[in-house]
Amino acid sequence: MLDIQMDSKKTGGIQVSHVDRMFGKKLVLHDISLEVENAEIFGLLGPSGSGKTTLVKLIAGIDQATRGTIVVKGVQMPRRTMLQNIGYMAQSDALYGELTARENLDFFASLFGLSGKEKKHRMEEVMELVNLTDSMKKLVSAYSGGMKRRLSLAIAVLHRPDVLILDEPTVGIDPVLRMAIWDEFRTMSEQGTTIIVTTHVMDEADKCHRLGMIRDGRLMAVGTPDELKANTHSSTVEEAFLVYGGAQQ
Numbered sequence: 001m002l003d004i005q006m007d008s009k010k011t012g013g014i015q016v017s018h019v020d021r022m023f024g025k026k027l028v029l030h031d032i033s034l035e036v037e038n039a040e041i042f043g044l045l046g047p048s049g050s051g052k053t054t055l056v057k058l059i060a061g062i063d064q065a066t067r068g069t070i071v072v073k074g075v076q077m078p079r080r081t082m083l084q085n086i087g088y089m090a091q092s093d094a095l096y097g098e099l100t101a102r103e104n105l106d107f108f109a110s111l112f113g114l115s116g117k118e119k120k121h122r123m124e125e126v127m128e129l130v131n132l133t134d135s136m137k138k139l140v141s142a143y144s145g146g147m148k149r150r151l152s153l154a155i156a157v158l159h160r161p162d163v164l165i166l167d168e169p170t171v172g173i174d175p176v177l178r179m180a181i182w183d184e185f186r187t188m189s190e191q192g193t194t195i196i197v198t199t200h201v202m203d204e205a206d207k208c209h210r211l212g213m214i215r216d217g218r219l220m221a222v223g224t225p226d227e228l229k230a231n232t233h234s235s236t237v238e239e240a241f242l243v244y245g246g247a248q249q
């Protein structure tokens, strides 16, 4: 274990090694091994129920593997201290409806150790990113579904985490803003942020540096979008996905 930790400290990134996750007697993830490089945008694709959320929760350290190890930036997960380094956006929004957006941001910013001018500046910056500046003072209970997603995203990036883990971040977000958000992911990646994102949206999958295709809790293939297309003689990621997802063989 020590060797793995030292190696990954050198290389950074994320190493998932022989991970199983069982719920009761049900094996939901089966022997997953995967490496995500530092500053990479890694997309996880798979049919509904294939295990994507389960896997990203393990990487974020919110849940624990039944077998195998996960190392993030040289630290074996789960580890409480890593919460500072990881931004996690869940599929369902974890927001306080009875508070305004500003109060929600303020709460999470304080939790992450931001204060004073830096906190205020960063709160404004992330709200601009998700185009919610005008709704800062609005109660979150009065937000639409898409607005809640955007606020959740703003909170996930608030503390400038080294690793960003996003579970279907752009559901309910219109195409124009989605494009702007993906531009920002690219910029963050260029600045060194490692990003793992689950998605069902194929044009988003194409924007990832590499993709992992999951089916029935097994990692069926890993590669760049072009590699996956070439390996399956497909012209689109969607076609490749259908091959690896089991709809065509």
Ligand SMILES: Nc1ncnc2c1ncn2[C@@H]1O[C@H](COP(=O)(O)OP(=O)(O)OP(=O)(O)O)[C@@H](O)[C@H]1O
Residues within 6 Å of the ligand: 023, 028, 046, 047, 048, 049, 050, 051, 052, 053, 054, 055, 091
């Ligand atoms: N806490 C739990 N207890 C029991 N079964 C669970 C639990 N969490 C997830 N599962 C099961 O694990 C499997 C994988 O679920 P998961 O949410 O990881 O899939 P997913 O690929 O993220 O699906 P979707 O794309 O619909 O979000 C499903 O069969 C689900 O019912």
